[in-house]
Amino acid sequence: MxxxxxxxxxxxxxxxxxxxxxxxxxxxxxxxxxxxxxxxxxxxxxxxxxxxxxxxxxxxxxxxxxxxxxxxxxxxxxxxxxxxxxxxxxxxxxxxxxxxxxxxxxxxxxxxxxxxxxxxxxxxxxxxxxxxxxxxxxxxxxxxxxxxxxxxxxxxxxxxxxxxxxxxxxxxxxxxxxxxxxxxxxxxxxxxxxxxxxxxxxxxxxxxxxxxxxxxxxxxxxxxxxxxxxxxxxxxxxxxxELPAEPLRKIALLLPMQGQLANVSRALRDGFMSAYYHAQQTGQNPPEVILFDSTEIVSLDNFYTLAKAQGIQLVVGPLEKNLVKDLGQLPQLPIMTLALNYDDSNESGPAQLFQFGLAAEDEALSAARRAWQDGMRRAVALVPRGEWGDRVLAAFNRGWQQQGGTLLAAKRIDQPVQLAQQIADLFQLRQSEARAQRLKEVLGVEFAAEPARRADVDFIFLAATPLQAQQIRPTLTFQYAGDVPVYATSHLYTGSRDGTQLQDLNGIRFSETPWLLDEHNPLREQVARQWPQASGSLGRLYAMGIDAYLLAPRLSQLKALPETRIHGQTGTLSLTEQQRIERELPWAQIQNGRIRRLPDYVY
CATH class of the missing domain: 1.25.40.650 (Serine Threonine Protein Phosphatase 5, Tetratricopeptide repeat)
Known part of the structure; x- marks a missing residue:
């Protein structure tokens, strides 16, 4: 800077x-x-x-x-x-x-x-x-x-x-x-x-x-x-x-309150309703919210018929990916809908459908923009093996190439026992050792030769769980790459400020929701008093519920004025051409076992 x-x-x-x-x-x-x-x-x-x-x-x-x-x-x-x-x-x-x-x-x-x-x-x-x-x-x-x-x-x-x-x-x-x-x-x-x-x-x-x-x-x-x-x-x-001011009076909150997604749904519901009660406490007149359990719905057609009969003006949900996919394939919807997930298609759905979620792809794109702003130009990547890691890597590479950067190599994190070998391959340490051995053979003498890593890597893009990240950082040091900057997604952070847990992550820069970075957020303090888990990794879901409430009355504005930005608890929110909510997250760095928020870049 x-x-x-x-x-x-x-x-x-x-x-x-x-x-x-x-x-x-x-x-x-x-x-x-x-x-x-x-x-x-x-x-x-x-x-x-x-x-x-x-x-x-x-x-x-x-x-x-x-x-x-x-x-x-x-x-x-x-x-x-x-x-x-x-x-x-x-x-x-x-x-x-x-x-x-x-x-x-x-x-x-x-x-x-x-x-x-x-x-x-x-x-x-x-x-x-x-x-x-x-x-x-x-x-x-x-x-x-x-x-x-x-x-x-x-x-x-x-x-x-x-x-x-x-x-x-x-x-x-x-x-x-x-x-x-x-x-x-x-x-x-x-x-x-x-x-x-x-x-x-x-x-x-x-x-x-x-x-x-x-x-x-x-x-x-x-x-x-x-x-x-x-x-x-x-x-x-x-x-x-000039936008028509149409007060939002009744919202349907459509979530699966039973089954595997019940815990996720409860966090989203509690976040959404905490924003509702906060609006009441500050003198606003919030719309009526009616909760529907999506696991009890026979068909989406029946649900929308019922919702329309009850005067619902906006549906927030569903959460299930298959239901969001079904909505995306319809020519139109009878009620404007803010789905709380994304389908796998990059195509636009019906004009009444908006999609919002905690997409890892947003964080990958954010990492590409942040690293470029910091002067980085050549990257290598470490992502988990599997479909999720492939999606995150593809998003990072797309964003990185759009910035003008070069992705030199990528490795899929597999079993921990292979991690050292994978990082050595990423930084071409084995080639360095082989060159040293050939030199010894030519000279016919023994000498100390420390392996040298490739020198053209500016930074590492990392998507990993907390346990994987805690293993990766020391391994980078062991493999002579401890000085290479690491830009990571939020998935390595549990939400805990325990310095012992963070010590092995020292130096890593990572994106995170404002909700988890700002300990002195009055709304967070209020929510955490009732739901202590909102201060941990589940806090991202509470924050998403709050942002769903913030987005609800402004979807028409986001569509009519694409330059609009909403400063939410999960990041700065904007709308893409495909009517997907995209998040730009703030960044932090772990230093001496403590989290320090980095100055914001605004894109």
Whole structure:
């Protein structure tokens, strides 16, 4: 990540404020006039000019190449421009252009280094067009480094400088950033227009239903009539206000309360109802919930006929995979349904069917995104042998290739006795030992040769049970791979904070539900007092029940506004084109037997 980014951004903004207040500062000077010529003509003239004029002409040629949509040529030209031959304003342009080219190459850290050049210490003294470009480059670098609040602040500062289409695009980009901020960022003390944007974000984020969101926007508009967002409400909020507000009054909760899935169903039910009672306690008017036992249902047709006769507006369930598959094959459903599982098809089902579950594939995709953001590029994978491991590996590989990464090798975890051999094969240790043996034979002498693992592996993707993971980490150390970062799914974590159990997992990064990572969540504390098991591995099911309740009144919004994100207890929830709820999970790392939550990336 970019070190000291937030501090430097604040210092630069303070410099901008200083430049805009008190005694006016003299401008840094306009850019020298360059001939109205093509890039080739500018370069030809540069070759015939003095060093100072040549540097100015090449800078103009590089900037023109970039403006004409040829960043590769611009990057080649600007490498030939010595900054010491340029004036201060020209140095600012060169630094901004280098930053823009770095962002084009997806290198935000390099971009930020260019943006720290002394010529950019007082942005407010630069010509207006350079001020705009500097702010936009800063905002993009911050956003790509996941510093979303600082990126928002940068765009808010730039807003008064913009007009026309760029102003409109920046306005929408500000809201896009605000909508992605977490709760802590939204409540960060702020002033001026930024404070207004953040309170608008809170008004929308904290509302549990479309009606409550619409009312929250209206209250905000009344309290902030002159704010830029009030004068020009961002497009997603305009669409949100236009959605029909149809109160949800009656829900059917369809779960198998008998048989093998009964324990799972009870956890889901108790989580769902805890959210219901919490809504009551906070002054809301929750819909009536009627529980149906899916093991007693003769047919889905009969169930929907009965539910419709009782005025049910939404069905939450079923949980059984075969029933979800049956629903997915129907042309349409008489009632909107949020199934609590996924069928095996990647195809869209009836328009009224939504699917939600704790899919391991979500975590595999999250691991691919997280590792890429952390700078990893080459992976190996360890997954359990069998159908589940194959699905997780396929999802990881798909997501990893989409990011641009390379999967070098994968092994299926089999019997523990074979684990050491499998990891040795994964890191090609046996080839290293064979090379050492051949060298001994050629030289005819004995010497100490420590096996060397392959050096092209950036990290290991791991999907494993707690017991498997506890065996894997020490084995990696034994096989000379203990320093290789490990990114794992939540399946290695039992929910226990016992340092003894976690010791063998030291260093592993893993995704997990906010429910299990946040020990001080008031709702979790309340639920755990009644159901202590909600703090352990079963807690994920309680969290899923709570999120099913949160999703229930907002399915239409998710469908109408695909950019909508719901910050739930199982992760940040969004809707795919196939109407499946996808989760983005936070990440943690085990250090010295303790769990430390890692800074969030927002995708």
């Amino acid at each position: 970019i070190s000291r980014l937030r501090l430097l951004s604040v210092l630069c903004l303070l410099g901008l404020l200083a430049a805009c207040s008190g005694t006016p500062k003299p401008p840094a000077g306009d850019l020298p006039k360059t001939p109205q010529a093509s890039v080739d003509q500018l370069l030809l003239k540069a070759a015939q000019s003095s060093p100072k004029e040549a540097a100015q002409l090449r800078l103009a040629a590089a900037d023109k190449s970039y403006a004409l949509g040829n960043p590769l040529r611009a990057a080649h030209i600007i490498q030939q421009v010595p900054l010491d031959q340029l004036g201060r304003t020209e140095q600012a342009l060169a630094s901004i252009l280098n930053a823009e080219l770095s962002l084009y190459r997806q290198r935000p850290q390099a971009a930020w280094q260019f943006l720290q050049h002394p010529s950019l210490e007082q942005i407010g003294r630069l010509p207006n067009d350079l001020q705009i470009r500097a702010h936009m480059a800063r905002a993009r670098a911050l956003e790509e480094d996941n510093q979303l609040l600082d990126a928002t602040r940068e765009r808010v500062f730039a807003a008064p400088l913009l007009t026309g289409q760029p102003a409109e695009e920046n306005h929408e980009a500000i809201w896009s950033l605000v909508a992605r901020l977490n709760g802590t960022q939204l409540t960060t003390p702020s002033e001026g227009d930024l404070a207004g944007w953040l309170t608008l974000g809170i008004a929308v984020r904290d509302a549990l239903t479309v009606e409550m969101q619409q009312a929250g926007i209206d209250r905000w508009l009344s309290a902030n009539p002159q704010h830029p967002a009030a004068l020009n409400l961002p497009e997603p909020l305009r669409k949100l206000k």
